[in-house]
Amino acid sequence: MILYDMIDSGNCYKPRLLMAKLGIPFTRIEVSSRSGETRKADYVAKNPNAMVPLLELDDGRRIAESNAILLYLAEGTRFLPADRYERALAYQWLFFEQYSHEPYIAVRKALLTFPERAEDATPERLAQTLERGNKALGVMNKHLEQHAFFAGSTCSVADIALYAYTHTAEKGGFQLDAYPAVVEWLKRVEADKGHVPIEWQP
Ligand SMILES: N[C@@H](CCC(=O)N[C@@H](CS)C(=O)NCC(=O)O)C(=O)O
Known part of the structure; x- marks a missing residue:
């Protein structure tokens, strides 16, 4: 592939x-x-x-x-829950990631760190992405206070999707210390078998 x-x-x-x-x-x-x-x-x-x-x-x-x-x-691996309800939870968090998380947490980092995006980094845009990104982190933290992972009891596609931009959220000006359950979950995802950092290439 x-x-x-x-x-x-x-x-x-x-x-x-x-x-x-x-x-x-x-x-x-x-x-x-x-x-x-x-x-x-x-x-x-x-x-x-x-x-x-x-x-x-x-x-x-x-x-x-x-x-x-x-x-x-x-499909057919441990990253997609076999249980119908847990699989629906995986979809729930994948849609959450695209609608309520990535547009704020990923975008704010791009606005602050990519020179070509600097002209889009208006005070209004920065304030909006900060507020909505913090809302998303709050939703994640609340879930993770009760659960080790997002869909079922092990690492799934939902955790991989949410990890991608959460682990670099501080580069976008988000204070992860305010979300201790998120910080602990990041460590659990990193401890899951076969983890590689973002720079990894085959
Ligand atoms: N919803 C898409 C978003 C992908 C996306 O935003 N890709 C960016 C790079 S992170 C891109 O290719 N942007 C093209 C452009 O800005 O011209 C996905 O999850 O794959």
């Missing part, structure tokens, strides 16, 4: 981390949104939504959207 990937993207880290944990061999092709490669015609022909990550299967079919790729890769 081929992963069209951007090494410092949390969305791309999700499938890279899961493939590392599952021991799935793959070829990584760097397509950086920061240098405009995701918007070039040959890439847009592969993913009309002009984003990474994108997984190309051995037969040439492709899957976009990081969390859809996670679900494809996790």
Whole structure:
């Protein structure tokens, strides 16, 4: 398989981390949104939504959207709960990640750390992303005060998706000390078998 990937993207880290944990061999092709490669015609022909990550299967079919790729890769493994209710919880947290977490926690880090995003970093945008990102961290902390992981009793796709941008949230100006259950959960995800850091490449 081929992963069209951007090494410092949390969305791309999700499938890279899961493939590392599952021991799935793959070829990584760097397509950086920061240098405009995701918007070039040959890439847009592969993913009309002009984003990474994108997984190309051995037969040439492709899957976009990081969390859809996670679900494809996790089928039949310990990362996708077999129990119907727990599997629904995994979906719940994957949708939460895309709607209530990533647009604030990932985006605020990009606004603060990517020079090309500096002009978008208005005081209003920074205040909005801070408030909504903290709300998401609060929701996670409340869940994790009662549970070791997000869907069932072991690490699942939901944990991998939420780990990707939570572990670097402080670079976006979020104070993780205020969320002790989140800090403990980050350590549990890192202790799960086969963990690799965001810089990892096959
Ligand atoms: N919902 C998508 C979001 C992916 C996304 O935001 N990718 C960024 C890199 S992290 C990208 O490719 N942006 C292209 C651009 O800004 O032109 C997913 O989860 O895969």
